[in-house]
Amino acid sequence: MKPILHAKNISKTYGKKGTAAYTAVRDLSFSMNEGEFIGIMGPSGSGKTTLLNMVATLDPVTEGDITIDGVSVSAMTEDQLSDFRAERLGFIFQDFNLLESMTVFENIALPLSLRNAEVEEIQDRVLQVSGIIGIGELLENYPAELSGGQKQRAAIARALIHEPALLLADEPTGALDSRNAETLLDTLAELNAVRNVSILMVTHDPRSASYCSRVLFIKDGKLDRELVPSGTREAFHQEILTVLGDLDRRSGAGGRA
Numbered sequence: 001m002k003p004i005l006h007a008k009n010i011s012k013t014y015g016k017k018g019t020a021a022y023t024a025v026r027d028l029s030f031s032m033n034e035g036e037f038i039g040i041m042g043p044s045g046s047g048k049t050t051l052l053n054m055v056a057t058l059d060p061v062t063e064g065d066i067t068i069d070g071v072s073v074s075a076m077t078e079d080q081l082s083d084f085r086a087e088r089l090g091f092i093f094q095d096f097n098l099l100e101s102m103t104v105f106e107n108i109a110l111p112l113s114l115r116n117a118e119v120e121e122i123q124d125r126v127l128q129v130s131g132i133i134g135i136g137e138l139l140e141n142y143p144a145e146l147s148g149g150q151k152q153r154a155a156i157a158r159a160l161i162h163e164p165a166l167l168l169a170d171e172p173t174g175a176l177d178s179r180n181a182e183t184l185l186d187t188l189a190e191l192n193a194v195r196n197v198s199i200l201m202v203t204h205d206p207r208s209a210s211y212c213s214r215v216l217f218i219k220d221g222k223l224d225r226e227l228v229p230s231g232t233r234e235a236f237h238q239e240i241l242t243v244l245g246d247l248d249r250r251s252g253a254g255g256r257a
């Protein structure tokens, strides 16, 4: 199996050392192989978004090192990071982040347009990816004419157009009703299973997490434990609920050191 991501003893401290410094992620390590679909869960404020933003190279680590697709990103300059993100990473967000003044086609094409790809290549790739994601009929529409579920599909197509090594998602179903959320998760799970897309997804939602091949639980900025499914999706859902309940109870009793 090919390793796609390795976070080694990473920490993130906000604020100046000493005065009101706050460590949101603390000495955390984990690895991810190509083709995994990993969920990150944990109580509010436990450091999930901080962790994802460090992996996304949007926020530098305070300590430790992150390697993505064989490249150590911790020592890169801003320019190198911006190229790296554009080439190797795909992003989907809770609020879709589509550009309203562009058609769906233009939105999906954006990562390729920005790197001045040939018009023909762009055309081919947009048709191919939008077909896979099931929004081929909507390419001439504007985002305002789409449902939430359709918008998020367009966002996934845009995130995958350049065949990134890693797809990063922060609460991708957060703005969707349960039916659209389920359709979206089916799509992510299929992209993962059939096309081997590696996905790292932060979610509050135990049902969303039950689609993952592994779930990491973060508590107080540290990796608390991980779960892998052993039976049905529903059984995994129940196990996730149990772990979350346990984390909540311990938060109530202890709190942050």
Ligand SMILES: Nc1ncnc2c1ncn2[C@@H]1O[C@H](COP(=O)(O)OP(=O)(O)OP(=O)(O)O)[C@@H](O)[C@H]1O
Binding pocket: 014, 015, 022, 023, 024, 042, 043, 044, 045, 046, 047, 048, 049, 050, 051
């Ligand atoms: N830029 C920042 N400056 C200072 N503190 C921050 C900053 N960003 C996050 N924090 C703090 O770090 C901790 C972790 O925040 P983070 O956003 O990673 O949590 P989260 O697990 O994503 O929470 P949620 O589930 O509510 O989205 C929180 O206590 C937060 O207040």
Ligand SMILES: [Mg+2]
Binding pocket: 048, 049, 050
């Ligand atoms: Mg968050």
